[in-house]
């Protein structure tokens with residue numbers, strides 16, 4: 226527990242910071258977005274979420290550390306160190322103190338019981354593995370890795386076409402961050418609409434950004450939270466859930482998933498933790514005529 230730890234009934238939530246920076250401009254991130262709509266929200270978007278002059282939309286990479294039912298659970302594992310990602314220069318051969326940030330929360334890699342990946346893109350599975358003696362080995366030796374089967378199958382199929390273009394490193398990621406934990410660690414590929422982790426935690430399918438994407442819901446002692454992964458890349462997608470992300474596999478399906486699960490968050494007064502919101506804060510939201518508004522932010 227730290228000053229920033231969020232308690233939800235019997236569950237605690239912490240954030241493991243990895244990286245914050247510029248990856249996309251507003252129109253590159255959300256191609257249908259309207260600058261005027263962003264200008265209207267400039268008071269809170271600037272400086273954390275948007276730099277109006279350069280149009281940079283700021284993002285972070287991070288994990289959430291969840292303690293529930295006696296287990297220590299890591300949700301998403303960021304970009305990882307030393308991963309070759311030439312198509313995405315800010316992620317290429319990254320060297321961060323992610324494991325030190327985990328240690329600052331009193332947690333060593335061997336303490337992690339379960340790793341949950343909300344989907345299998347390069348910025349959500351990176352720390353699944355660490356480079357040791359030239360090989361990618363599971364970073365969390367005692368963990369079970371819980372991965373969406375639909376994404377696994379999708380990437381396995383993609384990986385069969387060795388010559389296909391792979392600008393975002395999906396296939397490279399499959400080989401250096403996904404296959405090694407399926408082959409050399411305990412792993413579970415889950416499938417379907419929902420997967421129950423324990424009394425407080427469940428995975429809910431939220432397809433669209435990737436075919437097998439999911440969110441994590443936390444419900445304990447009458448309190449709730451939504452770990453949204455890439456259901457929302459940027460908080461402006463809460464205000465306008467129809468906004469697709471440039472990298473969505475299926476933008477319309479993603480928008481339907483977003484509206485449905487943000488509705489769950491409203492019904493349950495659950496703060497929404499985006500996978501890439503700088504600072505890792507959760508948005509407390511309410512209905513706003515078919516869309517949503519952000520009423521306040523949690524400190525974590």
Ligand SMILES: [Zn+2]
Pocket residue numbers: 346348349455500501
């Ligand atoms: Zn992502």
